[in-house]
Amino acid sequence: MLPRVSSLPSQNSPFHPSHPGSAPVSGSEPGSLRIGVDLGGTKIESVVVRLPGSATTPGRLPEVLARTRRPTDRERGYEHIVNAVADSIWDVASQAGLSPDRLPPIGVGMPGAVTRAGVIKNSNTTCLNGRPFRGDLIRRMGEPIAFANDANCFALAEATFGAGRGHEVVFGVILGTGVGGGIVLPTPDYPLSPGLSRPMLGRSWNGPQGIAGEWGHVTIDPEGPPCYCGRRGCVETYLCGPALEADYRQRSGQALALRDIASAAQAGHDPHASATLQNATRWFGRALATVINILDPDVIVLGGGVSLLDCWYNAGRAEVSRWVFTDELTTPIVRHQISDAAGVLGAALLPTSSPALTAEGSR
């Protein structure tokens, strides 16, 4: 039988949920099992992983013991999603040979944030907004569960195992069907010094309102396109994949998938495609320079399907340089290293990097 791993920090730990501070990290037991769930707008992915035993093994990813995917079917509504996430957890646990009454600690990453009252806000799966998803899922599972925004999970995974490894402050950016961001800070109990490698886990910084790092909904033009959040001209409305495709459609009169727009721009035979990407890199530069001016992270890691475009790392970086408040931009802006698994791996790290909560728990 696999060992049961304690899912809540001890009562006297500063990381216990009752502690008024935020939710940092206390390290990782060698070989600990975790369940990670990435609740996306189109699919729910769950994994059972064994975390690497050593904090100093560079680049070592957790061993994935089981993985499941199922459609979110969000049009079927709130109750369906609660049940689908619970079923996904039980399925993946069963696939890994785990008993349903002895599950390892569970972390769930999802768009949006959980308010102090325990309800979801800011999710683009809008049927979750205003609903007590956290408490309902915890009650359904009968287990404490740690929650975080999906971009925070991405940033945590890249900071721990990927392109942000070895850096103190990591800003993770998701450029995909939506745009998000997440901040990972060094753990207070493992201060970094020159020559020391990064500890096993950073600390995902959520902020008291759960909106830290929410770069996608910074307004860069109050007269800009409407956003699902109810405001206009959010970064997301300029840099998400559908926005780039819409921009191209408007310029050229024809619809092309983003990868075809990128190929056409690279081949240099489609001025509309080039204009779409140039326009996007200008917004990217202005928007990301603001992040650097405020946070000055050690590295910025880009993830999501739109991050695969080359333009962000050359022309986009040059645009960032134009707007940032320093003579020479030294911040590395790099592509992610953990493919599309970062969200679910980051979720699996949550029970260690933030407190798992009971249904009545609050941050």
Ligand SMILES: [Zn+2]
């Ligand atoms: Zn918005």
